[in-house]
Amino acid sequence: MTEERKISMAVIRRLPRYYRYLGELLDNGVTKISSRELSEKMKVTASQIRQDLNNFGGFGQQGYGYNVEYLHKEIAKILGLDKTHTMIIVGVGNLGQALANYPSFSKRGFNLIGLFDINPRLIGMSMRGIEVMDIDKMEDFVKTNKVDIAILTMPKTRVKETAENLAKWGVKGLWNFSPVDLFLPEHVHVENVHLSHSLMTLAYKINEAEELDNGNDYKPF
Amino acid sequence: MTEERKISMAVIRRLPRYYRYLGELLDNGVTKISSRELSEKMKVTASQIRQDLNNFGGFGQQGYGYNVEYLHKEIAKILGLDKTHTMIIVGVGNLGQALANYPSFSKRGFNLIGLFDINPRLIGMSMRGIEVMDIDKMEDFVKTNKVDIAILTMPKTRVKETAENLAKWGVKGLWNFSPVDLFLPEHVHVENVHLSHSLMTLAYKINEAEELDNGNDYKPF
DNA sequence: TAGATTGTTAATCGATTAACAATC
DNA sequence: TAGATTGTTAATCGATTAACAATC
Structure with a gap:
């Protein structure tokens, strides 16, 4: 019996973004990328990218990085995009x-x-x-x-x-x-x-920023 | 200088749901609700509701609970819905x-x-x-x-x-x-x-469930 | 007053980041 | 081989849950 590794939705929800970004790299003819390069462009930590991916397997190669095409395909499989x-x-x-x-x-x-x-x-x-x-x-x-x-x-x-x-x-x-x-x-x-x-969340962000600008904390009373 | 309490977006993203639910209660003529009652209907913990709200102030009353109309209005203010x-x-x-x-x-x-x-x-x-x-x-x-x-x-x-x-x-x-x-x-x-x-995330959920049904873990190789 | 429920502190749990040994 | 970068363990940080004193 294989062990149950329940993968959190926080991880899953980051995968489409990785997938999209790797697709763009692929379109631009980029063949390899390291977690550090990816992390800089996507504004996340390299550690997070490696942790996320290693939930599903070792897709990279030490000293080299990740093959863009391969990683792109593997993420598709994880998400079920290889099926219709x-x-x-x-x-x-x-x-x-x-x-x-x-x-x-x-x-x-x-x-x-x-x-x-x-x-x-x-x-x-x-x-x-x-x-x-x-x-x-x-x-x-x-x-x-x-x-x-x-x-x-x-x-x-x-x-x-x-x-x-x-x-x-x-x-x-x-x-x-x-x-x-x-x-x-x-x-x-x-x-x-x-x-x-989603719209209310945006309203909050706008509103909060204005209150901070005015030097006001939120005051309930 | 008032202290900076940076409220996490995780909290903020729950507020619209509380707000919507309180609006429904209001429409149904419910005037008071406890965090426990709310938690049961919304399938979250009462503790989380109280913690979330207390980031912004004490909106309830010990021994009583929360006034639905008041809490609804206060959440609107927090989200900036009192402004156009x-x-x-x-x-x-x-x-x-x-x-x-x-x-x-x-x-x-x-x-x-x-x-x-x-x-x-x-x-x-x-x-x-x-x-x-x-x-x-x-x-x-x-x-x-x-x-x-x-x-x-x-x-x-x-x-x-x-x-x-x-x-x-x-x-x-x-x-x-x-x-x-x-x-x-x-x-x-x-x-x-x-x-x-969002759609890819849904595909993942469907796909993962099927793989578990088939007794398969995800196997990268 | 007694009962109920908040507000808040403390404990736990989970997620993120850092560090580094393994290895290509 | 030396350099680079992964995979993975350990440390930290943050978020959630539990517990309970305060109080209506």
Whole structure:
């Protein structure tokens, strides 16, 4: 029995950035890089980069550094980008349409195979060669097609119920854009994009900086 | 001289969730709540809630708990939601339009005052009562209007230069939706929304779960 | 007053950084 | 071989959780 090394999400969330940066190096014809060089360009410590990578194996070579192409590929494997994933979008409003038109997803093996909405004016329309279907047809669709990921870009009132149904029908991942917390069985993975939270965080940063400029600490009373 | 209590971003990023949840309680007519009750509903520890809040002051009352309305308002103040913020959107493609139509921003005091694009087919169009302007007019606009936040939803090739210009022209916060790292003077605050990173993280979770199901650890060789 | 729950200090846990032996 | 840089252990730092005295 191999030992369980539970890797923290803090590590995982840094990998896409490494991956992106290595992709840029690759495009620029760079073949090798050391953790120190990488750390300087990415403004993290070299130690962190080496620790992060060594959670998954020794990808470098002492005295040399890392082969860019190899490391790039290995990170892809860790993240599961060497596999293809099927996706549906539930709620084809502005945001849903924006995501449907995102070209870089399919490049990374995320293939959109279905669009669903409740709005009769949208049903039957075609985007990226995919017809928008009535949400009533979703259960059938999900059960007959293998759907890995459902993108939830619908009004928040219907998200909880929809998420629970999708989980029941075998969808493994939910990419949730609603300001709603989903508590689902642990075999269903949820990734939240809380845009309003992100904006509030930005407001905090701006606000805090101004208060410090004015020489004021935050005073509750 | 008041002491410097540098509050970590980990704490700040939890506040919007508390804020949202308290708002829901408020809508449901709940007037008081204890840290324990809150912790059970939000699936965090009561200790963490109390520690987080006590970074900013004592908002509760021993033996009673927290007044929902008061705490909700105080968190708003901490995040700077008691002030209004002006925003412009730079790049009115699918995602920019989606954000322009997001109703909840203005509810929280984030007011959209300008839309900019490079595409002649979009320039002159009107969204939410705001005309899309040529990006050439942006410098003038930013310098004559007080712009707090610029939402960057443009192609990544032009983001770096645009961000540097906006910083120079006095914009305090950038909400960056491009897969680009911005290194700017520290008085300019950047909040990144890296959708592709988020999706890759979801792919990892799905993938990892399957490998564990199959009894496989990740094997690099 | 007795019971409840905060505010806050102390203990624990986990993540990051530093250091260096291994090795290419 | 000498120099460089990894992989990995040890030290530090920070964040979370536990405990409890203060107090409403």
